[in-house]
Amino acid sequence: MNSTIENMLKHTSVRSFTDQPITSQQKSELIAAAQHGSTSEFVQAFSIIEITDQKLRNELSDITISSPHVKEADTFYVFIADLHRQANILRANNQSIDSIKNMEALLVSTIDTTIAAQNMATAAESMGLGICYIGSLRNNINQVAKLLNLPDFTVPLFGMTIGVPSEKNQLKPRMPEINQVSTNSYNEDQFNNLDDYDKVVKSYYNNRKNHPANTSWSEKNLAIFKEVHRPDVADFLRKQGFSLN
Ligand SMILES: Cc1cc2nc3c(=O)[nH]c(=O)nc-3n(C[C@H](O)[C@H](O)[C@H](O)COP(=O)(O)O)c2cc1C
Structure with missing residues:
Protein backbone atom coordinates (compact mmCIF):
# COMPACT_ATOMS: atom_id res chain seq x y z
CA MET A 1 0.00 0.00 0.00
CA GLN A 170 -9.94 6.14 17.31
CA LEU A 171 -10.68 5.11 13.73
CA LYS A 172 -14.41 4.65 13.12
CA PRO A 173 -14.92 1.24 11.52
CA ARG A 174 -16.31 1.58 7.99
CA MET A 175 -18.77 -0.89 6.46
CA PRO A 176 -17.27 -4.12 5.18
CA GLU A 177 -16.79 -3.96 1.43
CA ILE A 178 -19.59 -6.47 0.91
CA ASN A 179 -22.13 -3.97 2.29
CA GLN A 180 -21.14 -1.23 -0.15
CA VAL A 181 -19.61 -2.68 -3.29
CA SER A 182 -21.22 -4.98 -5.86
CA THR A 183 -20.78 -5.89 -9.50
CA ASN A 184 -23.08 -4.85 -12.32
CA SER A 185 -26.20 -4.17 -10.26
CA TYR A 186 -27.43 -3.09 -6.85
CA ASN A 187 -27.35 -6.08 -4.54
CA GLU A 188 -30.22 -5.61 -2.10
CA ASP A 189 -29.33 -8.53 0.22
CA GLN A 190 -25.62 -7.88 0.25
CA PHE A 191 -25.97 -4.14 0.83
CA ASN A 192 -28.64 -4.32 3.49
CA ASN A 193 -27.64 -7.25 5.66
CA LEU A 194 -26.03 -5.09 8.29
CA ASP A 195 -26.16 -7.40 11.33
CA ASP A 196 -22.43 -8.05 11.47
CA TYR A 197 -21.58 -4.40 10.91
CA ASP A 198 -24.07 -3.33 13.60
CA LYS A 199 -22.17 -5.52 16.09
CA VAL A 200 -18.83 -4.01 15.07
CA VAL A 201 -20.13 -0.45 15.42
CA LYS A 202 -21.85 -1.17 18.73
CA SER A 203 -18.60 -2.54 20.11
CA TYR A 204 -16.73 0.53 18.79
CA TYR A 205 -19.18 2.95 20.47
CA ASN A 206 -19.24 0.93 23.71
CA ASN A 207 -15.47 0.90 23.99
CA ARG A 208 -14.39 4.28 22.67
CA LYS A 209 -12.69 6.68 25.10
CA ASN A 210 -14.62 9.86 24.24
CA HIS A 211 -18.43 9.82 24.52
CA PRO A 212 -19.02 6.05 24.71
CA ALA A 213 -22.54 4.99 23.71
CA ASN A 214 -24.55 1.83 23.39
CA THR A 215 -25.69 2.08 19.81
CA SER A 216 -25.33 0.16 16.56
CA TRP A 217 -24.99 1.76 13.13
CA SER A 218 -28.64 1.01 12.29
CA GLU A 219 -29.83 2.43 15.63
CA LYS A 220 -27.77 5.57 15.09
CA ASN A 221 -29.25 6.05 11.63
CA LEU A 222 -32.74 5.48 12.98
CA ALA A 223 -32.14 8.25 15.50
CA ILE A 224 -30.76 10.57 12.81
CA PHE A 225 -33.38 10.03 10.14
CA LYS A 226 -36.56 9.64 12.17
CA GLU A 227 -36.73 13.44 12.12
CA VAL A 228 -36.56 15.84 9.20
CA HIS A 229 -33.46 18.00 9.48
CA ARG A 230 -33.12 21.62 8.43
CA PRO A 231 -36.41 21.99 6.54
CA ASP A 232 -35.46 25.61 5.76
CA VAL A 233 -32.70 24.56 3.35
CA ALA A 234 -35.07 24.13 0.38
CA ASP A 235 -36.52 27.63 0.89
CA PHE A 236 -33.01 29.03 1.17
CA LEU A 237 -32.06 27.40 -2.15
CA ARG A 238 -35.15 28.93 -3.79
CA LYS A 239 -34.20 32.31 -2.33
CA GLN A 240 -30.73 31.93 -3.89
CA GLY A 241 -32.41 31.51 -7.30
CA PHE A 242 -32.61 27.74 -7.69
CA SER A 243 -35.91 26.33 -8.97
CA LEU A 244 -35.30 22.83 -7.50
CA ASN A 245 -36.73 21.41 -10.75
C1 LIG B 1 -20.37 16.96 4.97
C2 LIG B 1 -19.93 16.65 6.38
C3 LIG B 1 -20.37 17.45 7.42
C4 LIG B 1 -19.92 17.21 8.74
N1 LIG B 1 -20.28 18.08 9.72
C5 LIG B 1 -19.74 17.96 10.95
C6 LIG B 1 -20.01 18.95 11.96
O1 LIG B 1 -20.75 19.90 11.74
N2 LIG B 1 -19.40 18.82 13.16
C7 LIG B 1 -18.56 17.77 13.44
O2 LIG B 1 -18.04 17.71 14.56
N3 LIG B 1 -18.30 16.79 12.51
C8 LIG B 1 -18.86 16.88 11.28
N4 LIG B 1 -18.57 15.95 10.30
C9 LIG B 1 -17.65 14.84 10.60
C10 LIG B 1 -18.41 13.51 10.69
O3 LIG B 1 -19.14 13.47 11.88
C11 LIG B 1 -17.39 12.38 10.59
O4 LIG B 1 -16.74 12.43 9.34
C12 LIG B 1 -18.05 11.00 10.75
O5 LIG B 1 -18.61 10.86 12.03
C13 LIG B 1 -17.03 9.88 10.54
O6 LIG B 1 -15.99 10.01 11.49
P1 LIG B 1 -14.47 10.18 11.04
O7 LIG B 1 -14.40 11.31 10.05
O8 LIG B 1 -13.70 10.49 12.30
O9 LIG B 1 -14.06 8.89 10.43
C14 LIG B 1 -19.05 16.13 9.00
C15 LIG B 1 -18.65 15.30 7.94
C16 LIG B 1 -19.08 15.55 6.65
C17 LIG B 1 -18.60 14.68 5.52
Whole structure:
Protein backbone atom coordinates (compact mmCIF):
# COMPACT_ATOMS: atom_id res chain seq x y z
CA MET A 1 0.00 0.00 0.00
CA ASN A 2 1.43 3.43 -0.87
CA SER A 3 1.68 6.30 1.59
CA THR A 4 -1.26 8.23 0.06
CA ILE A 5 -3.61 5.33 0.70
CA GLU A 6 -2.08 4.62 4.11
CA ASN A 7 -2.86 8.21 5.09
CA MET A 8 -6.42 7.96 3.75
CA LEU A 9 -7.05 4.81 5.79
CA LYS A 10 -5.84 6.59 8.93
CA HIS A 11 -8.44 9.37 8.56
CA THR A 12 -10.39 10.45 11.63
CA SER A 13 -12.03 13.82 12.08
CA VAL A 14 -9.96 16.03 14.39
CA ARG A 15 -11.77 18.37 16.75
CA SER A 16 -8.95 19.54 19.04
CA PHE A 17 -5.89 21.35 17.83
CA THR A 18 -2.63 22.72 19.24
CA ASP A 19 -1.77 26.43 18.94
CA GLN A 20 0.82 25.65 16.28
CA PRO A 21 -0.04 27.73 13.19
CA ILE A 22 -0.37 26.44 9.64
CA THR A 23 2.18 28.24 7.45
CA SER A 24 1.15 30.40 4.50
CA GLN A 25 3.02 27.96 2.24
CA GLN A 26 0.90 25.10 3.61
CA LYS A 27 -2.28 27.13 3.05
CA SER A 28 -1.29 27.86 -0.55
CA GLU A 29 -0.71 24.16 -1.14
CA LEU A 30 -4.05 23.25 0.44
CA ILE A 31 -5.88 25.73 -1.79
CA ALA A 32 -3.99 24.53 -4.88
CA ALA A 33 -4.91 20.91 -4.04
CA ALA A 34 -8.58 21.92 -3.73
CA GLN A 35 -8.46 23.77 -7.04
CA HIS A 36 -6.92 20.87 -8.94
CA GLY A 37 -9.70 18.36 -8.40
CA SER A 38 -11.81 17.12 -11.29
CA THR A 39 -14.63 19.49 -12.16
CA SER A 40 -17.67 18.83 -14.28
CA GLU A 41 -17.12 20.28 -17.79
CA PHE A 42 -14.40 22.50 -16.26
CA VAL A 43 -17.05 24.75 -14.68
CA GLN A 44 -15.13 25.01 -11.34
CA ALA A 45 -18.42 25.80 -9.63
CA PHE A 46 -17.15 26.50 -6.13
CA SER A 47 -15.55 29.20 -4.02
CA ILE A 48 -13.64 28.95 -0.76
CA ILE A 49 -13.86 31.63 1.92
CA GLU A 50 -11.26 31.63 4.69
CA ILE A 51 -12.64 33.02 7.94
CA THR A 52 -9.89 34.92 9.75
CA ASP A 53 -12.07 37.38 11.68
CA GLN A 54 -12.47 35.96 15.22
CA LYS A 55 -15.87 37.61 15.78
CA LEU A 56 -17.17 36.01 12.59
CA ARG A 57 -15.63 32.68 13.65
CA ASN A 58 -17.49 32.93 16.96
CA GLU A 59 -20.79 33.69 15.23
CA LEU A 60 -20.34 30.77 12.83
CA SER A 61 -19.36 28.48 15.71
CA ASP A 62 -22.52 29.50 17.60
CA ILE A 63 -24.58 28.52 14.54
CA THR A 64 -23.06 25.03 14.58
CA ILE A 65 -23.95 24.59 18.30
CA SER A 66 -21.90 21.38 18.44
CA SER A 67 -18.59 22.54 16.96
CA PRO A 68 -16.61 24.88 19.25
CA HIS A 69 -13.48 23.95 17.29
CA VAL A 70 -14.68 26.40 14.60
CA LYS A 71 -13.56 29.14 17.04
CA GLU A 72 -10.34 27.43 18.00
CA ALA A 73 -8.82 25.77 14.93
CA ASP A 74 -5.92 27.57 13.29
CA THR A 75 -7.70 27.70 9.94
CA PHE A 76 -11.35 27.63 8.95
CA TYR A 77 -12.62 27.57 5.39
CA VAL A 78 -16.23 27.71 4.20
CA PHE A 79 -16.92 25.87 0.95
CA ILE A 80 -19.46 27.55 -1.30
CA ALA A 81 -21.23 25.84 -4.19
CA ASP A 82 -21.03 28.72 -6.65
CA LEU A 83 -22.80 29.24 -9.97
CA HIS A 84 -22.87 33.03 -9.58
CA ARG A 85 -20.03 33.49 -12.09
CA GLN A 86 -21.92 31.48 -14.69
CA ALA A 87 -25.12 33.48 -13.99
CA ASN A 88 -23.14 36.72 -14.51
CA ILE A 89 -21.73 35.44 -17.82
CA LEU A 90 -25.20 34.50 -19.07
CA ARG A 91 -26.72 37.80 -17.94
CA ALA A 92 -23.92 39.79 -19.58
CA ASN A 93 -24.76 37.98 -22.81
CA ASN A 94 -28.51 38.49 -22.48
CA GLN A 95 -29.11 34.77 -22.13
CA SER A 96 -31.67 32.97 -19.98
CA ILE A 97 -30.37 31.68 -16.64
CA ASP A 98 -32.76 28.72 -16.61
CA SER A 99 -29.79 26.34 -16.97
CA ILE A 100 -28.30 27.72 -13.74
CA LYS A 101 -31.56 27.50 -11.83
CA ASN A 102 -32.17 23.84 -12.45
CA MET A 103 -31.47 20.87 -10.22
CA GLU A 104 -28.73 19.47 -12.47
CA ALA A 105 -26.67 22.66 -12.14
CA LEU A 106 -27.16 22.62 -8.38
CA LEU A 107 -25.93 19.02 -8.29
CA VAL A 108 -22.92 19.88 -10.45
CA SER A 109 -21.88 22.71 -8.14
CA THR A 110 -22.44 20.58 -5.05
CA ILE A 111 -20.32 17.77 -6.47
CA ASP A 112 -17.53 20.13 -7.64
CA THR A 113 -17.38 21.75 -4.22
CA THR A 114 -17.24 18.43 -2.40
CA ILE A 115 -14.45 17.13 -4.64
CA ALA A 116 -12.43 20.30 -3.96
CA ALA A 117 -12.96 19.97 -0.21
CA GLN A 118 -11.96 16.32 -0.10
CA ASN A 119 -8.83 17.11 -2.16
CA MET A 120 -7.97 19.69 0.48
CA ALA A 121 -8.69 17.21 3.29
CA THR A 122 -6.40 14.58 1.75
CA ALA A 123 -3.67 17.16 1.20
CA ALA A 124 -3.98 18.44 4.79
CA GLU A 125 -3.79 14.93 6.24
CA SER A 126 -0.75 14.17 4.09
CA MET A 127 0.99 17.12 5.88
CA GLY A 128 0.12 15.66 9.30
CA LEU A 129 -2.67 18.19 9.82
CA GLY A 130 -6.14 17.26 11.08
CA ILE A 131 -9.44 18.31 9.53
CA CYS A 132 -13.12 18.27 10.35
CA TYR A 133 -15.97 19.06 7.97
CA ILE A 134 -18.57 21.40 9.48
CA GLY A 135 -22.00 20.70 7.97
CA SER A 136 -23.70 22.14 11.03
CA LEU A 137 -23.25 25.59 9.48
CA ARG A 138 -26.49 24.66 7.73
CA ASN A 139 -28.25 24.87 11.11
CA ASN A 140 -28.86 28.46 10.02
CA ILE A 141 -27.95 28.58 6.35
CA ASN A 142 -29.72 31.92 5.84
CA GLN A 143 -27.62 33.57 8.54
CA VAL A 144 -24.38 32.08 7.17
CA ALA A 145 -25.21 33.46 3.70
CA LYS A 146 -25.92 36.87 5.26
CA LEU A 147 -22.73 36.92 7.32
CA LEU A 148 -20.62 36.01 4.26
CA ASN A 149 -22.45 38.36 1.84
CA LEU A 150 -23.30 35.51 -0.50
CA PRO A 151 -24.91 36.53 -3.82
CA ASP A 152 -27.51 34.56 -5.77
CA PHE A 153 -26.69 31.06 -7.03
CA THR A 154 -24.32 30.37 -4.14
CA VAL A 155 -24.78 27.89 -1.27
CA PRO A 156 -22.60 27.56 1.85
CA LEU A 157 -22.39 23.77 1.86
CA PHE A 158 -20.05 23.16 4.78
CA GLY A 159 -16.93 24.44 6.52
CA MET A 160 -13.63 22.75 7.25
CA THR A 161 -11.50 23.28 10.36
CA ILE A 162 -7.80 22.56 9.88
CA GLY A 163 -4.95 22.55 12.36
CA VAL A 164 -2.24 20.53 14.05
CA PRO A 165 -4.02 17.77 16.02
CA SER A 166 -3.66 17.78 19.80
CA GLU A 167 -5.71 14.62 20.11
CA LYS A 168 -6.81 11.99 17.60
CA ASN A 169 -9.96 9.89 17.83
CA GLN A 170 -9.94 6.14 17.31
CA LEU A 171 -10.68 5.11 13.73
CA LYS A 172 -14.41 4.65 13.12
CA PRO A 173 -14.92 1.24 11.52
CA ARG A 174 -16.31 1.58 7.99
CA MET A 175 -18.77 -0.89 6.46
CA PRO A 176 -17.27 -4.12 5.18
CA GLU A 177 -16.79 -3.96 1.43
CA ILE A 178 -19.59 -6.47 0.91
CA ASN A 179 -22.13 -3.97 2.29
CA GLN A 180 -21.14 -1.23 -0.15
CA VAL A 181 -19.61 -2.68 -3.29
CA SER A 182 -21.22 -4.98 -5.86
CA THR A 183 -20.78 -5.89 -9.50
CA ASN A 184 -23.08 -4.85 -12.32
CA SER A 185 -26.20 -4.17 -10.26
CA TYR A 186 -27.43 -3.09 -6.85
CA ASN A 187 -27.35 -6.08 -4.54
CA GLU A 188 -30.22 -5.61 -2.10
CA ASP A 189 -29.33 -8.53 0.22
CA GLN A 190 -25.62 -7.88 0.25
CA PHE A 191 -25.97 -4.14 0.83
CA ASN A 192 -28.64 -4.32 3.49
CA ASN A 193 -27.64 -7.25 5.66
CA LEU A 194 -26.03 -5.09 8.29
CA ASP A 195 -26.16 -7.40 11.33
CA ASP A 196 -22.43 -8.05 11.47
CA TYR A 197 -21.58 -4.40 10.91
CA ASP A 198 -24.07 -3.33 13.60
CA LYS A 199 -22.17 -5.52 16.09
CA VAL A 200 -18.83 -4.01 15.07
CA VAL A 201 -20.13 -0.45 15.42
CA LYS A 202 -21.85 -1.17 18.73
CA SER A 203 -18.60 -2.54 20.11
CA TYR A 204 -16.73 0.53 18.79
CA TYR A 205 -19.18 2.95 20.47
CA ASN A 206 -19.24 0.93 23.71
CA ASN A 207 -15.47 0.90 23.99
CA ARG A 208 -14.39 4.28 22.67
CA LYS A 209 -12.69 6.68 25.10
CA ASN A 210 -14.62 9.86 24.24
CA HIS A 211 -18.43 9.82 24.52
CA PRO A 212 -19.02 6.05 24.71
CA ALA A 213 -22.54 4.99 23.71
CA ASN A 214 -24.55 1.83 23.39
CA THR A 215 -25.69 2.08 19.81
CA SER A 216 -25.33 0.16 16.56
CA TRP A 217 -24.99 1.76 13.13
CA SER A 218 -28.64 1.01 12.29
CA GLU A 219 -29.83 2.43 15.63
CA LYS A 220 -27.77 5.57 15.09
CA ASN A 221 -29.25 6.05 11.63
CA LEU A 222 -32.74 5.48 12.98
CA ALA A 223 -32.14 8.25 15.50
CA ILE A 224 -30.76 10.57 12.81
CA PHE A 225 -33.38 10.03 10.14
CA LYS A 226 -36.56 9.64 12.17
CA GLU A 227 -36.73 13.44 12.12
CA VAL A 228 -36.56 15.84 9.20
CA HIS A 229 -33.46 18.00 9.48
CA ARG A 230 -33.12 21.62 8.43
CA PRO A 231 -36.41 21.99 6.54
CA ASP A 232 -35.46 25.61 5.76
CA VAL A 233 -32.70 24.56 3.35
CA ALA A 234 -35.07 24.13 0.38
CA ASP A 235 -36.52 27.63 0.89
CA PHE A 236 -33.01 29.03 1.17
CA LEU A 237 -32.06 27.40 -2.15
CA ARG A 238 -35.15 28.93 -3.79
CA LYS A 239 -34.20 32.31 -2.33
CA GLN A 240 -30.73 31.93 -3.89
CA GLY A 241 -32.41 31.51 -7.30
CA PHE A 242 -32.61 27.74 -7.69
CA SER A 243 -35.91 26.33 -8.97
CA LEU A 244 -35.30 22.83 -7.50
CA ASN A 245 -36.73 21.41 -10.75
C1 LIG B 1 -20.37 16.96 4.97
C2 LIG B 1 -19.93 16.65 6.38
C3 LIG B 1 -20.37 17.45 7.42
C4 LIG B 1 -19.92 17.21 8.74
N1 LIG B 1 -20.28 18.08 9.72
C5 LIG B 1 -19.74 17.96 10.95
C6 LIG B 1 -20.01 18.95 11.96
O1 LIG B 1 -20.75 19.90 11.74
N2 LIG B 1 -19.40 18.82 13.16
C7 LIG B 1 -18.56 17.77 13.44
O2 LIG B 1 -18.04 17.71 14.56
N3 LIG B 1 -18.30 16.79 12.51
C8 LIG B 1 -18.86 16.88 11.28
N4 LIG B 1 -18.57 15.95 10.30
C9 LIG B 1 -17.65 14.84 10.60
C10 LIG B 1 -18.41 13.51 10.69
O3 LIG B 1 -19.14 13.47 11.88
C11 LIG B 1 -17.39 12.38 10.59
O4 LIG B 1 -16.74 12.43 9.34
C12 LIG B 1 -18.05 11.00 10.75
O5 LIG B 1 -18.61 10.86 12.03
C13 LIG B 1 -17.03 9.88 10.54
O6 LIG B 1 -15.99 10.01 11.49
P1 LIG B 1 -14.47 10.18 11.04
O7 LIG B 1 -14.40 11.31 10.05
O8 LIG B 1 -13.70 10.49 12.30
O9 LIG B 1 -14.06 8.89 10.43
C14 LIG B 1 -19.05 16.13 9.00
C15 LIG B 1 -18.65 15.30 7.94
C16 LIG B 1 -19.08 15.55 6.65
C17 LIG B 1 -18.60 14.68 5.52
